[in-house]
Amino acid sequence: MPTRSQIQQALADHLVDKVLFRDEPLAEDEDLFEAGFDSMSLSRLLVFIEDRFGVSIPDEDVVIDDITTLADMTTFVAGYVE
């Protein structure tokens, strides 16, 4: 089972490279939405999480108000992976 820091690293790498398409790294407490995260990004990220961690997360389980940062996203994914 992946550790929390492995999950966070995988999410950060994917978000920076494949979803937000940016050069600078993503800080743990940066507001994802202000960094350009939108519904398309969410769908892309969920597809990645399912492929990478072998879990199934329906869109409707995600509450954007609860998941505003990389740290929140990590906690959320870790809850499924365990």
Add this chain to the structure above:
Amino acid sequence: MTWQLTAEALTAHPGSALIGLEREMGYRVLAGRAQAVADLLSAAGVKAGHRVALLSAGRDHDEAVGLVGIRLAGGVVVPLDASHPPERWTRITKGCRALVTDEAAAAKAPKLPRVELDGEGFVLGAHGDVEDEGGSEADVTAVLHTSGSTGTPKAIPITTEGLDAFTAWMIELVGLEVGTRVLRVAELGFDLAWFDHLATFRAGGSLCTLPRRRMASGRSLREGVERLRPEVMYGVPSFFQKLVHAGFAFEGVRTLCFAGEVYPMPELRRLAEVTDARLFNLFGPTETNVCTFHEVRPEDLERDELPIGVACPYATCELEGPEGELVVTGPTAMGGRCATRDRVEHREGLFWFRGRLDRMVKIRGYRVDPGEVEAALHRQAGVVAAAVVSEQHPRLGTILVAHVEGTAESRGLRKALAASLPPYMVPERVVPHTTLPRTSTGKIDFRALD
């Protein structure tokens, strides 16, 4: 006489023009704040028929105030989508004289004379004067930009006369009245959103607005919509699917209109099971606005395809040529007459959509010309040839896949595309090829890539 947004028309309405989760704004206040924007634009040199860009990252009440303000100054609204890269804004705003923006987007916004608003539509500041060159467009309310085959966004003027015909008909169709609550759904770059704003403000209804971030996921969307209690919603099928999947009960909702893409029949049955609302399938490309419509009847749900219905009263719809291309004539059609490139069949007194005559596809309701994505790929170093095709993905729906010949690295290409294209136009995958398959005449063989 053609209906126009005026301060008098707005102040004549009682009640709330805008209803958000935190606060409401009455018609009188909306008219006052919009007039303040209009006065600043006029003072900066904006004249009737000048294009003025509108950018709202937060999509709070500033968006409607800015829209009305530009119109009160006689300007033509050019909406910029906050999720698109700044490079695209710059291309779209080439003909714009000024910009109205919210605080959140201000730093990244194109350099134009500007009026900056806070979330409640109060002016935070204004600076710069219009450099007067170029012409003006009379009788145009907005210019929308969609995907173009040549590699640049295609500008589509939305005429005031066309919007007059469209909103008058829609108000009648859905029974919009003073106080009717209409959900603000699509982005302004999408013709659907002009129903939200203009039909609602014309009828004296209340536009119910959600912050953009709430629209991203099912549950926060559902909770937001539950709190706003809209009676009428007009969106793309995927928007309603998201609400259904999130368990929204559609309480108090009486009319749903959908457009932009084909509603998958199993999903439409699921929607009809959870709501008693009247359901309308509206059809038409941005160039004609809605030109045909069909109210979903119980017997339609038994079949495997939904018709696009009959012509709207303001539109003449004819099928031309051996392929049956839909040609629309009327006030909403660009230039008065528009060949849509849509293949349509007429059967049992109804129109049925049969596909496109070109390669255009719909990604989440947004139209995408794969040629525009190919053109963006061709601008990248190391790309010799590119072919973009669409595929079905179980989770994402229709997706784009780019096949690329050359030495460019796949990973870098998506990132490079994201710097110039909207997020939904960035292919999900880039497949490298030593050489792309070609036909005997040397053209790229798209069939071999499917």
